[in-house]
Amino acid sequence: MENKVVVVLHGYTIGNSAKSEKLQFPASYILYVGDRWHYKNFQPFVRAVSSLLQNNLNLHLICAGGGAFNESELSLFQSLNIAPQCRQMSVTDDGLMQLYQQARLFVFPSLQEGFGFPVLEAFANNCPVVCSNTTSLPEVAGNAAVYFDPLNAGDIKQAVEQVLGNPSLQQQLKDKGKQQLALFTFDRCVQNTLKVYQSVL
Numbered sequence: 001m002e003n004k005v006v007v008v009l010h011g012y013t014i015g016n017s018a019k020s021e022k023l024q025f026p027a028s029y030i031l032y033v034g035d036r037w038h039y040k041n042f043q044p045f046v047r048a049v050s051s052l053l054q055n056n057l058n059l060h061l062i063c064a065g066g067g068a069f070n071e072s073e074l075s076l077f078q079s080l081n082i083a084p085q086c087r088q089m090s091v092t093d094d095g096l097m098q099l100y101q102q103a104r105l106f107v108f109p110s111l112q113e114g115f116g117f118p119v120l121e122a123f124a125n126n127c128p129v130v131c132s133n134t135t136s137l138p139e140v141a142g143n144a145a146v147y148f149d150p151l152n153a154g155d156i157k158q159a160v161e162q163v164l165g166n167p168s169l170q171q172q173l174k175d176k177g178k179q180q181l182a183l184f185t186f187d188r189c190v191q192n193t194l195k196v197y198q199s200v201l
């Protein structure tokens with residue numbers, strides 16, 4: 001049966017924020033995007049990078065979407081002494097693009113993902129990606145991300161710290177992200193889907 005399976009990659013359309021009002025964000029921040037459910041591995045990620053925030057009060061964590069922080073999350077931030085540096089923002093698609101564009105890096109610490117569109121969003125907006133080495137993420141991000149074991153706090157911290165402190169690596173990831181994004185155009189998705197249908201007709 002395996003020889004009958006054909007993989008067709010998702011298509012992705014790059015937005016345009018040229019006419020938008022520019023939003024104000026901290027000068028230096030790590031970006032997290034989306035829901036913060038258990039499988040998203042959010043609280044273990046926060047614990048893993050908390051010392052980076054503690055040692056640099058100018059570094060922030062911005063969480064886009066996912067609703068306001070709950071009591072458990074707020075308590076965690078307080079216990080780690082990083083509450084003033086953690087901020088949740090509900091933004092439009094345009095605002096999200098700006099968040100990606102100005103972030104030091106985007107972190108995707110999920111335990112499992114069916115695909116991982118935020119990785120492509122980061123690529124499209126010239127944002128370095130650091131993410132889990134699990135499920136679909138290595139296939140989506142290719143060689144354009146720095147990976148970590150999402151169950152290993154030390155590994156998460158090391159990967160984030162590696163990118164934060166290396167502007168040259170940040171630029172390399174941005175360049176590779178543009179190349180990887182080219183695999184996910186809608187034209188390619190449509191053409192490959194048509195080929196599948198034609199092959200069975």
